[in-house]
Amino acid sequence: MSAEHVFSTSGSTSAPRQWARTRRQMEQEARMILGTWAAGVTDILSFAPTEHSYGMILGQVGADVTRARLQSCSLEALLLPDLQVRGPTVILCIASTWTLLASLLKRLVPQVPVLVLHSASALPSKAYAIVDRYAGQGVTFIELLGSTETGAIAHRPIGEAATAWTVFEDVSLLSPVGVESRLNVHSPRIARAAEGQVSALTHQSDDWILAVGHGQFQWLGRASQLIKINGVRQDLGVLRAELSAVTQCQHLACMPLRDELRGEAYEVVFSSPTLTEASLAQAIERLGVHFPKPVQIRRVEHLPLSASGKPQAWAIQQTGS
Known part of the structure; x- marks a missing residue:
């Protein structure tokens, strides 16, 4: 892989823009997240495509830095994983993954500890029943909040309660406490805009939040997607x-x-x-x-x-x- 990898934003609200992320930034993110919740991981089952930064960083780069076996899966393409895993296993979920996640966990739980990560889209409502069923049985469920521009910003356990998000150890929350505002962060992992010469150290996103102090915030939605009726x-x-x-x-x-x-x-x-x-x-x-x-x-x-x-x-x- 070259020194930089270029990703495009999803284009859900406007035409996609390109952002370049260094190999060092991606490795730092993969080691931080997988080292926190999946020490000793041997197998990564990734339903997140590598065209998206989440799938590339925690899938391909994550497998490189941990020497885990990577399986690239897709429900849409009927590419399902081999569940003969060797040890602690990570499942990288997107929204569609939750359709078959219960059947995967039914097979994996008796074998190995499992970390289920979700990012890149809103959690489907069916997710909470699966969490209730398998949490505490050797399965950890973590939701990640981030973007193409910033990489992973914050995390929280997946559950029905509206748990506050906590920023990662290398991220500083700059949004004012107690006031609804856009999510503004400082991080060494912010990508370089394709038209720019260097990466910025701060980024203000479209996420609308309420900072509650100590690096925590409530996520209220995307500013461009919030309206009053x-x-x-x-x-x-x-x-x-x-x-x-x-x-x-x-x-x-x-x-x-x-x-x-x-x-x-x-x-x-x-x-x-x-x-x-x-x-x-x-x-x-x-x-x-x-x-x-x-x-x-x-x-x-x-x-x-x-x-x-x-x-x-x-x-x-x-x-x-």
Whole structure:
């Protein structure tokens, strides 16, 4: 691998940008995370693609620095792991992995200690039942918060309670305590913007947080995805996850609409060979009164997904006029 590796942002809210990360930065991150929760790891089962920094750093680079056996897996491509593992095992999850995670743990738990890491997307609701079932049986569940620009920023145990996030040992939280604001951090692992000459030491992300002190914060959502409807703050990422789960449609996005007439509202954009605008409207009705109604439901020819499964709404092609 060269001295630098270039990653692209997911493009979920705007056109992807490229960021370069050094080999030293990636090795530092892999050693820190795997050394904390998976000392002596022998096998890494990665469902995170190496096009995404999470999959590259904790998968490929993680296997290099720990000398673990790496298996690149994909539920979508039907590339499932060989579960004849040799010792402590790490599973790198993205949202779709949780569909088969229970069956993997059923086989692995009697054999070895397991670390389940999740990053790159919101946790699906089914995750909590799996955590409740297997936590304390030699399985550790950890959620990571980070970005292409910063690498891993913070961590927390996976559980139903809204546990605060704790920044990693080499990250300093710069956001003001007790005030809702964007997540602002100092870290030696911030990537270099492709158009820049050097890496910055600080980065302010689209994450909207409430810092609570001692390097901890509550995550409130993505600033670009938070809107108020009838005075109630709504997270379009959460709405998207709920609607995607009930329709089994991954090629779906909830997009904010802000103008003088409607104030803050949103539309649903989707791509599907089987679903229609009417079937989406019926699914929203079934979700109940807590789920705010969109001002529009729009079917498009193609709504691509990023490597980690996030809809790239910036790239949609509209059908019809």
